[in-house]
Amino acid sequence: MRVLHAVTLHSPTHAFGGPVRVALNLSAGLRARGHDARLLALGDGFDGPLPGEVEGVPARLFRARRLLPLGFSGITSPALLAAAGRIVRDADLVHVHLARDLVTLPVALAALRAGRPLVLQTHGMIDPSDRRLAKVLDALAVRRVLRRASAVLYLTGHERKDLEAVAGPPALGGTVRLVNGVPAQQPRPTPTGPPRILYAARLQARKRPRDFVAAVPEILRHHPDAEFVLAGPDEGELASVRALIAELGVGERVHCPGALSGAGMLAELRRAHVYVLPSVDEPFPMSVLEALSVGTPAVVTASNGLARDIADASAGRVVDGAAGLAPAVRELLDPAVNEKASAAARKLAAEAFSMEAVLDTLLAVYGTSYADNQA
Structure with missing residues (x-):
């Protein structure tokens, strides 16, 4: 089966976060099973020509252009918009990682116009909103694609309720729960040397990187040789984070290497004693799944979508807040x-979030969507 995965943006800094990682993992898994899975996205931050593949997955990337000062919602590519109809017609099925933006929405609409089966996966990015732009996009496109999609994939019951609220009557397309999967990884070696604590996520307010820094002095009081790595692309918090590091006098212990590549992320996770993600209302973070897959215990907040799994499995710790x-x-x-906790983390990743189980579910969705489309 020829499957097109469309996501908003791919960049060397992984600025768009988890949806790209999910799209790449699914595409790689599909290709390993003999399907022709490809990636369609904007490309940004590359020196020279845009790459033709990403981590072994063939990719069609278009140079990102910023039309409006609205974050990811304000970027697009006139060339991608012009080519979308032709690109989706070359696929047997189109899988769109949907956001309210000028990339994934036009691709989803193009798939409907071309009569291709459309599978949507929203990663918690489509929820009821009072923002003017959100209301406009919902009226023009979001409701239409949610209602007419062959299948809509959701992570949690809360996300499904949000999608139903946005779509309104008539109902959504067929809904199927699909958790994020993580490929099997070699376990980390037993940590040695000074304690190493890792944060690896975008530096934005919701991720709470300042909470990570604020915890450093207390940890150092008990482990004065501990090292802290705070990695990720800046989305408005880096200056504040650096200021807090200086204020607390922990600059020699906290390292800020910037964004990590996929390989760099796994390398850091294998070196870390503990992975910390202080973010709130995080639907299903891939970084935590990757930590679990290599056996690095994770500390998350109670509003994290993986909190209950981690607590039940004793694969880390769940906290109520920064304190x-x-x-x-x-x-x-x-x-x-x-x-x-490391052994529990590996077991949890293998049994609850294996890539093979996710692919089995996804291929069943694809088969039904394709058959219904051909009927």
Whole structure:
């Protein structure tokens, strides 16, 4: 089957975050099973020509152009918009990682016009909103594609309710729960040397990187040789983070290497004793799944979509707020506790979030969508 995965933006800094990682993981898994899966997206931040593949997945990237000062919603490519109809006609099925933007919405509409089966996956990005732009896009396109899609994939019951609220009557297309999957990884070696605590996510307010920095002094009081890595592309918080590092006098212990490549992310996770993601209302973070897959215990907040799984499996710690971060990290730095949590993390990733199980579910959705479209 020829499957086109459309996502908003791919860049060397991984600025668009989890949806791109999901699209790449799914595409790679589909290709391993003999399907022709390809990626369609904007490309930004590359020196020279845009690449023709990403991590072994053939990719059609178009140079990003900013039309409006509205974050990802304000970027597009006239060339992509002009070519969308032809590109979707070359696919047997179009899988769009949908956001309210000028990339994925036009591709979804093009798939409907071309009569191609359309599968939508929204990653928590489509929810009820009072913003003027959101209301306009919902009226012009979002409701139409949600209602006419062959299938709409959701992560949680909360996300499904949000999608139903946005779509309104008549109902959504067929809904199917699909968790994010993570490829099997080699386990990390037993951590050695000074404790190493990692944050690896976008530096934006919702991710709470300042909470990570604020926990550093207390951890250092008990582990004065500890090292902290705060990695990720800046989305408005880097200056504030650096100011707090200076204010707390922990500049020699906190390193800010910027964005990590996919390989760099896995390398850092394997070196880390503990992974910390303080963000709130995080639907289903790929970075946490990747940490679990290599056996690095994770500390997350209670509003994280993986919190219950981590707590039930004892694969890390769940905290109510910023004040709980340092005590949770300190607990996981005990070697015996860390070893037990590491084994639990690997087991959780393998049993609940394996890529093979996710692909089985996805291919069943594809088969039904394609058959219904041909009927």
